[in-house]
Each structure stands twice: as structure tokens, then as C-alpha cells.
Amino acid sequence: MRTVIITGGSRGIGAAAVRKFAAAGDRVYFLYATSEEAAHQLAAATGALPIRCDVSEEAQVEAAFSQIPDVDVLINNAGISEYGLIQDTDPAKFRRVMDVNVTGTYLCIRAVLPFMLKKHAGVILNTASMWGLVGASCEAAYSASKAAVIGLTKALAKELGPSGIRVNAVAPGVIETDMLKSFTASDMEDLRQETPLQRLGRPEDVADAFWYLASENASFLTGEILNLSGGFVV
Numbered sequence: 219m220r221t222v223i224i225t226g227g228s229r230g231i232g233a234a235a236v237r238k239f240a241a242a243g244d245r246v247y248f249l250y251a252t253s254e255e256a257a258h259q260l261a262a263a264t265g266a267l268p269i270r271c272d273v274s275e276e277a278q279v280e281a282a283f284s285q286i287p288d289v290d291v292l293i294n295n296a297g298i299s300e301y302g303l304i305q306d307t308d309p310a311k312f313r314r315v316m317d318v319n320v321t322g323t324y325l326c327i328r329a330v331l332p333f334m335l336k337k338h339a340g341v342i343l344n345t346a347s348m349w350g351l352v353g354a355s356c357e358a359a360y361s362a363s364k365a366a367v368i369g370l371t372k373a374l375a376k377e378l379g380p381s382g383i384r385v386n387a388v389a390p391g392v393i394e395t396d397m398l399k400s401f402t403a404s405d406m407e408d409l410r411q412e413t414p415l416q417r418l419g420r421p422e423d424v425a426d427a428f429w430y431l432a433s434e435n436a437s438f439l440t441g442e443i444l445n446l447s448g449g450f451v452v
């Protein structure tokens with residue numbers, strides 16, 4: 219039985235990943251920032267174990283991982299977005315996006331390495347975005363943070379490969395979750411039409427990609443950024 223840790227697991231893509239791995243019999247721990255009720259409902263439904271933790275806070279990450287006895291797979295999914303012109307993005311907002319999306323990913327990786335290095339095995343999966351590949355207007359902070367996640371993924375694939383640890387990322391396109399709740403129905407329809415596969419992504423599409431990347435079928439795959447955008451970005 220693998221031990222799988224999923225950050226930002228209480229809703230959206232993270233919750234779909236919790237359901238997928240738990241249903242397959244993995245021992246799943248998930249970190250959540252604030253959604254206590256949603257976290258406990260998901261735990262009750264899946265048997266996964268919730269731990270409250272803001273991934274951008276070093277002390278909270280250390281405390282969370284000290285409760286976990288072992289790790290085979292880490293899925294860094296927690297993330298926030300920020301929309302607006304760059305001149306309206308104040309330094310505090312810019313830093314917060316980098317703190318959660320980049321530093322949070324780094325802190326969780328740092329926390330699992332002692333387990334993985336000891337076993338000479340492990341899988342680390344990061345969540346980038348198609349905007350980290352090509353950049354999005356009015357999402358400069360978010361695009362920069364996801365480009366950093368891509369750089370981190372590639373660098374660590376090289377650094378940790380000799381230690382038996384694979385590091386990959388998924389770069390989703392438009393996925394229907396709360397992250398896009400400020401978009402109107404008409405915005406979402408435009409995005410659907412812009413997607414060559416003519417549908418929006420589902421959280422389960424990303425969970426399926428995590429599942430494959432974590433599996434033995436992907437045992438020769440590392441440093442890969444899986445473009446999961448329905449053709450939006452090719």
C-alpha cells in the first residue's frame with residue numbers, strides 16, 4: 219500500500235485526486251488550508267486523513283509532515299490565482315502567489331525528501347498550468363509562479379533522479395473548479411469554444427494524469443510537464 223500526500227486536497231482537483239487514490243486502496247493524507255467542514259466530509263467519504271496546513275508556512279509544513287509516518291507519492295496541488303493588470307497587482311498579492319504556489323511546493327518537497335532518500339524511491343508531482351508554459355495576459359503573477367514550478371520540476375528531476383526519485387508536473391488548461399468561480403457563464407463558454415477538444419477540463423482529468431504519473435507505467439518518466447489542456451496550448 220502506497221502512502222500518498224496531496225496538498226490542497228479539500229476541493230477541486232485536489233479532492234478528485236484524494237478520491238481517486240483512496241478508492242484504489244492507497245493510504246492518503248491530504249493537507250487543507252481552511253475548509254475544515256469540506257475536509258472532514260471528504261475524509262469521512264474516502265477514509266483519507268486530513269491535516270490542516272498552510273503550505274506557505276514553514277512551521278506548519280514541518281508540523282504537518284511530522285504526523286505522517288512515511289511517503290511514497292507527494293502531489294503538490296495547493297495553489298492560488300490572481301487576476302489583474304500587473305500595475306494593479308500590489309507587492310503583497312504578488313508575493314502571496316509566489317509564497318503559496320512556489321515556496322509551498324518547495325517546502326513540501328523538502329519535507330518528504332528524508333523519507334524518499336532513505337528508501338531510494340519516490341514520486342513527486344507538481345501542479346503547473348498551461349499559463350506557466352505560455353503566459354497569460356492579466357495573470358502575470360500566476361504565470362510566473364507556474365513557470366517557476368516548471369523550472370523546479372525539471373531541476374529536481376535531474377537532481378533527484380540518481381536517488382530513485384521521479385519528479386514530474388501536470389500543466390492543466392481550463393478545469394472547472396472554484397478557482398474559476400469569478401468567470402461568467404459566457405466567459406466559460408468562450409473558453410470551451412477555444413479548446414480544440416470542445417469541452418472544459420474536469421478535476422478528474424487531472425487526477426487521472428496524476429494517477430498515471432505516479433504509477434509504475436511511468437517508471438522511466440521524469441522531468442516531464444504533461445500538457446493537459448485539451449489542445450488549448452500545443
Ligand code: NAD
Binds near residue numbers: 250251271318347389
Ligand atoms: P481550487 O481553488 O478549487 O483549489 C485550490 C486548493 O488549494 C484548495 O483546496 C485550497 O484550499 C488550497 N490552498 C490554497 N492555498 C493554500 C495554502 N496556502 N495552503 C494549503 N492549501 C491551499 O482550485 P483548483 O482548480 O482545484 O486548483 C488546484 C491546482 O490546480 C492549483 O495549483 C491551480 O493553480 C492548478 N490549476 C488549476 C487550473 C484550473 O483551471 N482550475 C488550471 C491549471 C492549474
